Amino acid sequence: MHTPSSSPWPAVIVVAVINLAGGAILTWHYNINLNLRVGLIFMSIILLTWFYDMYKEMNTGGHNSVSSVNVRFAMVLFIASEVLFFAGFFWGYFHSCWKPEEANGAWATEEYGVVVMNPLGLPLQNTLILLGSGVCCTLAHENLLRGKYSKAGFYIYITVGLGAFFVACQAVEYISSGFSGNTSSYGTLFFLLTGFHGLHVFIGASLLILAMIRLGGSNFSEEKHVYLEAAAWYWHFVDVVWLGLYLFIYWYG
Structure with a gap:
């Protein structure tokens, strides 16, 4: 049985998604797109980091x-x-x-x-x-x-x-x-x-x-x-x- 190592990314990405959704609402209704841009950047960084962690797990025999x-x-x-x-x-x-x-x-x-x-x-x-x-x-x-x-x-x-x-x-x-x-x-x-x-x-x-x-x-x-x-x-x-x-x-x- 394989138990994956603990990771903060599932919890952190929830915060990023909420920020992204809020930014989309602000952009749509008030043409304020700062939150949307920050959310997209934040989401991209988290996903890349998460994928890199999975990549290391696979290469070290963790899977x-x-x-x-x-x-x-x-x-x-x-x-x-x-x-x-x-x-x-x-x-x-x-x-x-x-x-x-x-x-x-x-x-x-x-x-x-x-x-x-x-x-x-x-x-x-x-x-x-x-x-x-x-x-x-x-x-x-x-x-x-x-x-x-x-x-x-x-x-x-x-x-x-x-x-x-x-x-x-x-x-x-x-x-x-x-x-x-x-x-x-x-x-x-x-x-x-x-x-x-x-x-x-x-x-x-x-x-x-x-x-x-x-x-x-x-x-x-x-x-x-x-x-x-x-x-x-x-x-x-x-x-x-x-x-x-x-x-x-x-x-x-």
Whole structure:
């Protein structure tokens, strides 16, 4: 039985998340973004330190088969919590769409200056980019299982590159959208859903970059690669969420 060493990071990160949420509220309502910036920096430092501690544990033999099962189970629970996170926003989206009178009638109408973007344009391109990145992520895992480490690293690199390209295209879409988060209920939920999804793409890409670094340092093998496996699960979750966004935000909207 493996008992992990005590760590302050789970408790500290709760404080960081609360600060981050409060900063987001202040930014949204009062355009005061200092707390948000501090929260993002604080969160990034904590996550990097936490990952470094886990990295040291793995390299010093602190993890065994029981630890691998625990990590997989923890990632499943984390992804389940993320599903519920997005489910709340989708619930708000459909409620405002089906009952616009409860949102002051401000849905996606030309009266409020909101024109839903053509789903066959940039949104379709973004969808193909993310689906392609999911295929590359799967190929990276498959090549690692076969002991082809250089090919696995190459496909991780391509996956991260496609993720970065997706975020860049998302920024172009925001600039060309012609409406803002304060324009209507659709505008608010559009930027909330796609913005949080973009943040998750960034997080997934960060996890894969760390996996690529560890792969280059010979920290993975055909039998021991639970970190890469968990990162791949997260990336596929990001892909599935985007498919829901594409269908409901762009087509149904």
